[in-house]
Each structure stands twice: as C-alpha cells, then as structure tokens.
Amino acid sequence: MKRQELEREGKEWVKEGIISEEQLNRILARKKETGPNYIIILFAVLLTGLGFLTFIMSEWARQAHLSRVVILLLVTLFFYILGDILHRKNNTLYGISFIVLGYIVFGSGLLLVIDIYQVTLFSAWPFIIWTAVGLVLFYLYQHPLLYFVLVVIGTIGQLYNGLSFSDFNWILFVVMVLGAGYFAFREELGLYYYLLAASFALQSIVLTMTVSEHYYWYLIPILILYLVGDALREQENAVVISYVTLISIFIYGMFQTLLLQDEWYSPQIPSFDTSFFIVWLFVFIFALYVKWRTERKEEMVDFVLFLPIVLLPQAHLFSIIVLFVFSLGWIFIGYRIQLPQRIMLGTVAFLFSTFNVYIQYAWDALNKSLFFFIGGVLLFLISFIFERQRRRLKKEGSDLR
Amino acid sequence: MKRLIFIFLLIVQAAIILLVAFQYEWIKDNGKPIFLETKTPITTYHANNDVYVEYEINYLPAEIWEIDEELDYREKVFVVLAPDDTGVHRAVRVTKERPELRAEEVSLPATYSYVDSIKDEYRVDYGIEKISQVDPGKDKHRRWLITLKVAPWGQKAITEVAEL
Numbered sequence: 215m216k217r218q219e220l221e222r223e224g225k226e227w228v229k230e231g232i233i234s235e236e237q238l239n240r241i242l243a244r245k246k247e248t249g250p251n252y253i254i255i256l257f258a259v260l261l262t263g264l265g266f267l268t269f270i271m272s273e274w275a276r277q278a279h280l281s282r283v284v285i286l287l288l289v290t291l292f293f294y295i296l297g298d299i300l301h302r303k304n305n306t307l308y309g310i311s312f313i314v315l316g317y318i319v320f321g322s323g324l325l326l327v328i329d330i331y332q333v334t335l336f337s338a339w340p341f342i343i344w345t346a347v348g349l350v351l352f353y354l355y356q357h358p359l360l361y362f363v364l365v366v367i368g369t370i371g372q373l374y375n376g377l378s379f380s381d382f383n384w385i386l387f388v389v390m391v392l393g394a395g396y397f398a399f400r401e402e403l404g405l406y407y408y409l410l411a412a413s414f415a416l417q418s419i420v421l422t423m424t425v426s427e428h429y430y431w432y433l434i435p436i437l438i439l440y441l442v443g444d445a446l447r448e449q450e451n452a453v454v455i456s457y458v459t460l461i462s463i464f465i466y467g468m469f470q471t472l473l474l475q476d477e478w479y480s481p482q483i484p485s486f487d488t489s490f491f492i493v494w495l496f497v498f499i500f501a502l503y504v505k506w507r508t509e510r511k512e513e514m515v516d517f518v519l520f521l522p523i524v525l526l527p528q529a530h531l532f533s534i535i536v537l538f539v540f541s542l543g544w545i546f547i548g549y550r551i552q553l554p555q556r557i558m559l560g561t562v563a564f565l566f567s568t569f570n571v572y573i574q575y576a577w578d579a580l581n582k583s584l585f586f587f588i589g590g591v592l593l594f595l596i597s598f599i600f601e602r603q604r605r606r607l608k609k610e611g612s613d614l615r
Numbered sequence: 616m617k618r619l620i621f622i623f624l625l626i627v628q629a630a631i632i633l634l635v636a637f638q639y640e641w642i643k644d645n646g647k648p649i650f651l652e653t654k655t656p657i658t659t660y661h662a663n664n665d666v667y668v669e670y671e672i673n674y675l676p677a678e679i680w681e682i683d684e685e686l687d688y689r690e691k692v693f694v695v696l697a698p699d700d701t702g703v704h705r706a707v708r709v710t711k712e713r714p715e716l717r718a719e720e721v722s723l724p725a726t727y728s729y730v731d732s733i734k735d736e737y738r739v740d741y742g743i744e745k746i747s748q749v750d751p752g753k754d755k756h757r758r759w760l761i762t763l764k765v766a767p768w769g770q771k772a773i774t775e776v777a778e779l
Contacts, residue, residue, distance in 0.1 A: 276747065283636045287629050294625055320628050327632055331639035333770055334742030336691050336724065343631060350624050354617050379726075380687040424687075 218305070252307070256359065259311045263318035270326040277330070286323040290316050301355065310357040317351060317360070320344070321367065337379060341371025342386050349393040356397075361406055365394055369413040376420035387417055404451035411458035414439050418462075428483060429473060430524045431490060436463050437497050437520050444504055456516075457559075463519045464563055467537050468570050470523065474530040475574070486525055494522050512551065515543035537567040549603075561600060568592065642772040646764025649696060649704045649721055652779065657755040665747045668759065672696065672706045672723075673744070677735045679708045686727040692739060693722045703760070709737070724769045741771075749776055 224238040233241075269275060275282060293316030301309025321344040327333075328340060348364030368390045375383040390413065398406035418435035425431075436459055443455030474480055498520065505514055518539045523532045544560030547553075572592065576585055654669040672694060682692065693713055696704040697720045704721065708714070714722050725739040743763065753759070753776070762775035 280636060280640075283632060287632060290628065291625060294621075298621060320632075323632055324635070327635040330747075331635055332743060332772060333635060333638075334724065336726070347624065347628060350620065354621055354624075379689045381690075 255307055255311050259314050259359070262315055266315075266319050267322045270322050275326060275330075282330070283323075283327055286319070286326065290319045290323060292316075293319060306357070310355060310359055313351060313355060314359055314363055317348060317363065320347065335378075337381070338371045338375035338383050338386060341367065341374065342383070342389060344368075345371060345386065345389055346393070349389070349397075352394075352397060356401070358403070358405055361394070361397065362409060365390070365409045365413050368394070369416055372413075372417045372420050376424055380424050382417075382421045382424045387421075390417075399446070399449075402449050402451055404454050407446075407452050408454040408458060411439060411443070411455045415458060415462040428487070428490075428524075429470070430487075430522060432466055433463070433520055433522065434493055434497060436466070437494075437501060440516070440520070441497070441501055441504065444501075444508075447508070460516060460519070460559075464537070464540070464566070467519055467533065467540075468566065471530065471533045471537070471570060471574065474524070474533055480530075483524060491522065491525060512547045515540060515547060518543070534567070534571055537570065538564070541567050565593075565596065568596065638766070638770060639772050642764050642766045642770060643774055646766050646772060647721060648774075649763050649765055650698070650702055651761045651763060652703050653759045653761060655756055655758055657759065664749055664751055665745060666749045666755070667745055668761070669744065670741070670761070672704070673738060673740065674731075674734075675706050675709055675737045675739060677737065679706055680737055681708050682711045684711070688728065689726040689740075692725055692727050694725050694739065694741075695720050695722045697721075709739075721765055722769075723765065723771070743771060743773060746773055746776060754778055 221242060224233070224241065227233050228235050228238050275286075293312045297309050297312030297314075297316055299309075300312060303309075321340075324340050324344065328335065345364055345368040348360065348367060352360045352364060368386060372383060372386055372390075375381060375386065391410075394406070394410050394413075398410050415436065418432060418439075421435060422429060422432040440456065440459040440463075443452060443459060446452035446455065474483075498517070501517065501520075502514070505511065505517075518536045521536060523529050523536060526532050541560050541563035544556050544563060546560075548556030548558075548560055569589070572589060576588065580588065652671045654671060654673075658667045675694065686692070693710050694706050695708045695710070695714050695716065697707045697717075698704050707720070716722060723741055725741050728738040728740055730737050743761075746761070758779040760777045760779045761773060762777075763771050764774050765771045
C-alpha cells in the first residue's frame, strides 16, 4: 500500500477505534523508512529533464517565433506551480520533482531563446542566472535533489565558460561557493559538502587552465580547499571535503608523473617559478601551522602530495616517490590509529601508484602478454602481503586485549 | 514570506526569457542597419534550411589590427565597421577595449579565433555566421548581402538575406 493510501485508510481506522493515533504514526514512520521509490523518481526527473534539453534542439523549437517562447514559459510555470502545490500538500517527493523539472525547463528555455534569437555570448551569464535561481529555490524547498541539480548546472556552466571563452567566471564561482557553501554549512549534510567540494575541484581545473600558465598552480586552490575542510572539522560530515581534496590531489599527482615525462611539455616548464613558490610557501606554512596547532601531526603525511615537486631537480622521480610515500603513510597511520577507512584508501592509492609506474615503464618495454601477466602477478603479491599484514595486526590487536 | 519569494522568482524567470525575445524584436525595429557581404561558397548547415556563411569581415588584415597583446582563443574584441561607397560595411580597425566611434562607424563585438600568419590576417567570429530559415532557392555560389540591425549594446539581428 502506498503511504498516502495508508494515511487515508489509517485515519479511518483511528476513527473506528481499530488502532490508536500513536500506532498509526508508528506505522507511517515505518513506511517512510522502507523508502519510497526514490531512485525511480530521481531517474524519472532526470530523463524528463534530459528530454526537454534535447527537445530544445528539435526543429519545432528552433523557430524564432514568440509562440515558442510563450509555450515554453507556460510549461515552466506549470511545473513550478504544480510542484509547489504538491509540496504544500505534503507530497514532498513529487512536489520537488516537478519543481526540479520546472527549474530544468527554465534553464533549457533560457539557452534556447538565447540561441534562436542569436544573442552572442561572451561569458557564461545564463548559467549564473540559472545557478542563482537554483539557490533561491533551494532556500525555499531545501531538498537534496535541488542542491544536486544546481551544483551540477553551475559546474557545467564553469566548464563551458572555460572551454568556450578560455576564461574563468569568477561571478559564477563566487555565487556557487558562497551560496551553496552557506547552505552546506547550515544543513551540515555530507552530501552537500561532497558535491560542492567536487565542484570546487573541477572549477579549479578551469581556473588553472585559463588563468595560470602551468598546471602546477592547481596545488594552490586545492590546498585552500583542504584548509577549508580542516577548518570545518567541528562538523563531522565536513570530513568528506578532505577526502575529495586528497583524491583530487592524488589524481593530479598521477597526472604530473605523465606531464613531467612528456617530451613536448616538460621542456616548457620553467626550472624555477618564484611567484608560484612564494604563494605556495605562504599557504603551505599556514597549513602546517594549523595542523601543528590542532595537534593532528599524523595527518601531516597528507602534505607530501602538496609539495611543489616540479621545482625540484629530477622532478619526475620525486613525483612518483611522493605518491608512494603518501599511500604507504596512510596505510601505516591507518593501522596505527586503527582506522579501516584510511587503510582502505591508502591501499587503493598504493595500487594506483604501482600501476601508474608499471604502465608507464613496462608498456613500451615489455611484450604485451607479459605485461598483463606480470601485472596480474604483481596484484596477487600485493594482495597477499596486505592480507598477511592485516591478519598479523588483527592478531596483535586481540593479543593486546 | 516564502510564498512571495516564490511568486517573485517565477516572475523574474519569465521576465528574463521574455526580455531576450523582446530584445530581438526591438533590435529588428529600432537597431542601426548595417550591410555585410559574404564570401563564397555558402555551405548548408544540417537539414533545416540553415546555412553557414562567412563574412568578408570574418577575416581582418593585420594593418587594421590595433591589438598588441597575444589573445586567447575566443577572447572578446571590437571590430569597427564603416560603409564604403556602395554602402556595404567594411572593417576599419579592431580594438581590445570598447572603441570611440566617429560618424558613420559602428562597432561589433567579436571573438578572436586564430591568426593566419601566411596571409597575415586574423580570423574572428561574430556569432551570426549561422543563418536559419533561408530560402533554399538562393544561389550558394554567389555573394550574398546580409542586412543586420545592431543595438547600441552590441547585440544584433539579421533582417534580410539577398543575393548580390
């Protein structure tokens, strides 16, 4: 039985004295826990939204005629108002779905009129409006789905801005970080922090590619994000920010090992970049100070990934070494403070580092079938060592007790 | 309070979309007309009676390029146009900042594309290279004369397509 039906029926039962009011509430609460068709609705919204986004490319929609605009507006308003009515009738999920649809149709409509009326764009301003509208909607309805959609749209807008105009849109960035950041901070929801941090990491790529000349400037925004995550330690869920930063910087580290070997790009890297070094040193010392003050010295191993390897001689070799130091450090510390999550992430990082090196060096040198064989054997070995280590530690742990 | 914000938000969204549409109509009626010549041949864009044209002013000789710095792909520039004896507009100079215009002159914002160092000319885009709903009977091997209306804030609308 659907929750709504149950609610209706249940009220009858209470009236007839079959069950008490309290019992009904408990039954309803149970119904909620088993979860409605959340995923199905999510996909329904996404598919319908995508339907609209592709529909605006159709021949019918692409006629520059006011009737098209009016129809589009009516559809937008219809979705919004229907959603609002449903939401007020406590049918939250459907209400939000229609509001999200209205939101998507609004944005696609805006992009459509811009295109059919030949408005030439010189920045991603439609995306700024789209994101800002999303923030206001989120303020009104406070639903994770809205948050998700608006962060995705803002991020796409920034990527679009970077690709189309080779420029970083600071307004969009500030609107996203301040607006969405404020809501994440207020709601203290891990999902929000996760989405926003991922968006920040992606936007930083655009920033690095458009504003700075070299890839290593990416270290600075990510280090700042790491500091933000650190500063929000009070909130338990904010820890995902640190995870997102470390994943980003680890991927950066692997990418760096390739770049430093690249025959075309690596000679263009200056041997020393003073302005970068000064900025980096400033942020880095601050970060170290924070870690030292809060007495979480074991986390200092995270900072090996934030070292400006590129400025060192033999940078290529060091770029590989830091990856290993980081992953082994995480595994080691994970065992020390008994945090399985750290061990897991450290292990994955170690695997990636190993394969990064293996693929780079062995792909050309080895026969292909030998390449895969040795890779497989290498994995077996690593897994064996880890398993033995895990058992030994488990045994030690139980001995201690 | 939240109801008011919601209603206000709906109005704002509708207004933004309508503004874009009405701006176009306004430019068609009140914009300053300019006449541009295309290059040949004209290529057809997918099925839709859409065509892709290249204007004479898409290619700018180095003599009129008044920008010293190196530009990024799709950076904004301003192309100043002035009519010649026949009334067709030609590019007279290109600047990075919004230019001061003499009589008869119009400026169009454009995005920098690339520099052709052999022909010594710069390629820019105006965002009006795609024209929809063109009469399919038009000869694509002749030059066309495109009539454009331009608003003071740089947006433009194509109002007429004719063979030269």
